[in-house]
Amino acid sequence: METSIHADSILDLGEKGCGQLVMEVMLAMRNLAEGQTLLITAYDPAVPTDLAAWCRMTGNTLVKILPDPAGKQFLLRKGR
């Protein structure tokens, strides 16, 4: 099991979800260059499906959901 992961930026969103969550993810991704990664910590139960949909719509990639039982960390890679 992987114990640490490299990311170019991190974002702790706590219990935030829905529109507030993706707005903050969008703003954080604006500061990254293509190919850079963002590690998100979030606890809202809808985050896995929302982030996957957001990535499909915006050309970014949900690289992995880290092996946490609660699915609390998400690694995104910025697309074009």
Added chain:
Amino acid sequence: MNNFGINLTRSTDDPDRATVAMTIANASVASGKNTMVFLSSEGVRLAIKGVAEGIHEEGLQPMADLVKNYVAAGGAIWVCSPCFKKRGYSESDLIESAILVGGAKLVEFMTNDASGVSY
């Protein structure tokens, strides 16, 4: 399909519903969609200066933050002109980011490959 319209008929009369609508609007504009919130009926009050600042439904983001972030990200706010006039408002009452529109403008947007939801 990149146009997404949100018809919102509530404001101070139903802060829960109004806040959820603006939360979805934030999700849409943050997802790269050309997003338009159409305020009609009681919803028009959200476009009046100072009204959003008075709405904070428990457990949800404050309305003023939702409106500010939505507009900063490029979201549009269209206000039903007859609904606005019926309530005795004038253009000087409008927040800077909102514009008055009639039905044709809404129809044009929604028939241009748009999808949407209504609250």
